Amino acid sequence: MGDYRGVNELQDTSPEAPGSPSVGATPDGESAAGEQPVKPVIRAAAAKRANASVIGMIIALALSIGAFLPVVLMNPSPKSDGYRPDINVSAIAQNAAGVAGFTPVAPETGDTFRSNYARWESGSGSGVATWEVGYLTPKESFIGLVQTRQANPTWLLQQTKNAPVTGTRTAGGRDWQLRDTGKGEKSMVLDYRGTTVILTGPASLEEFSALAAAVVTSLERNPAATSSPQAIPAP
Template sequence: MSEYSRSSATFKNYAISLGILVGIVLIMAFVVSTRSGEHIPTVDYRPDADVLGEAADYPVRAPSAELTDEGWTPTSSTLNVSGPVEWSVGFATAADSHAMFTQSDADPEQVVAERVKEAEQVGTVAVGGREWEHYDSEDWGALVLREEGVTLVVSGSAELDELAHLAEGLEDLPAAEGDGDAEPSESPEG
């Protein structure tokens, strides 16, 4: 007579299947543990700033390189020079939030509507010696500076102090060489 037992064959199959599943879970746990550090992709926004400097009819500002030294990571750079000239640079902030700087010569109302989302103006904030309009909602904030020919917007899910830090970290880029509107520099007389 055969010693084959259907119940022992079923248990054996379950044990093999369970062993395979445990092996897969252990491999997945090992892979996840070796890749546990968050990797945020970084972009170099300076080439877009240089192109903008040549294409824009307004003074161009760019985030200071010092922001990256403070733990800010540039994650995106979008430049449009066909039509309204607009440039946006996105950052992962030092506090792991999101902030974006946009400058555009499009209609200021359109730029503000697109960048402040559903936030409402709640006052002004002094940043770098200028009064920026402050917009706020439950999950979005923005600072807006309207200047002649250009609108600057710093917006995102970051806290107001981080948005203000980004706005304060903007620096004027030198005018493009060959710009007919540039003032001639004076040389010291010797």
């Protein structure tokens, strides 16, 4: 009999037939380790129920807002203009007249300008005693008033923030010196009836002129400053 071992060896080492699956492969041609996870699919009925729940919540929220909105509109929150201190400028000016040596101005501005402070400063730091009043303007800006009978060039530059003279402006029948820093702050200066009055702030020139006219009226109503300020007695 012939030797068939050579034939068997050839059969064992023969290449795999085309199209035959490799060892360890699945019938679909993918390895078991490389299978993709299956994505869950929500059924149409379940998705419809979920959407219905969301729509119901939105409708309920809209109904709640609609129920409370008329109550809120019928009870608006009270309007507040903020704190307005009750400053009697005229009374404080009369009290300061005894030590000032002149009657400080108390412009009558009605309800257009509101004062937020009025005081007499002895000038212990600057050497210049002053009457000072702060005014809130109709446009919610600010103008500070300073009056003294001891003005000097250095003090004047300090009060006007070193602003240069840019012209004059007539108010109350008097020509006021106009100074402007170019950065929003401006000043109007008037030497009249023995005192110097300075108005300073970021307000508009129209508001400056309105307050300046009231200042001139007050200056002309008061006696001119002639006497020296009384010294404050030492304690």
